[in-house]
Amino acid sequence: MSTPKTAPQDTPKGRTSGPGRLLITVYAVFAISATARALLQIGTKFDEAPVAYSLSAFAAVVYILATISLAKPGATWAKIATVAICVELLGVLVVGTLSLTDPAAFAHASVWSKFGQGYGYIPLLLPIIGLIWLYRHREVK
Numbered sequence: 001m002s003t004p005k006t007a008p009q010d011t012p013k014g015r016t017s018g019p020g021r022l023l024i025t026v027y028a029v030f031a032i033s034a035t036a037r038a039l040l041q042i043g044t045k046f047d048e049a050p051v052a053y054s055l056s057a058f059a060a061v062v063y064i065l066a067t068i069s070l071a072k073p074g075a076t077w078a079k080i081a082t083v084a085i086c087v088e089l090l091g092v093l094v095v096g097t098l099s100l101t102d103p104a105a106f107a108h109a110s111v112w113s114k115f116g117q118g119y120g121y122i123p124l125l126l127p128i129i130g131l132i133w134l135y136r137h138r139e140v141k
Helices: 019-048 050-071 075-101 113-119 122-136
Strands: none
Touching: 019 050, 019 122, 050 075, 050 122, 075 113, 075 122, 113 122
């Protein structure tokens, strides 16, 4: 008797595997560093630059949300990740532009000041890479 042959299981690479893990790790590092920076700034010298330090806290929340939603499987989490990363990109572009055009308003740096210059411009590149990754790993119906 012959045993029925079964087709090999397809295991497509999901957005949370391979390079996706590296992307999630980078987001996690930024979530931790932005949170630590914001807590330190707000806790020690909030009265010196409340806008910049509030922006750092907002960036931390966005990085935390992006990290969690990138790490979770499923279409809903992918949508949440897309929204979070779009907000991140918008924040980097707006804060980056304003910090260059009106430096007096941003005398104290935030994560997104000067397009993330203090972080090697990774805050500018990261959402672009994240959106490309999400697009390439979207669930097509």
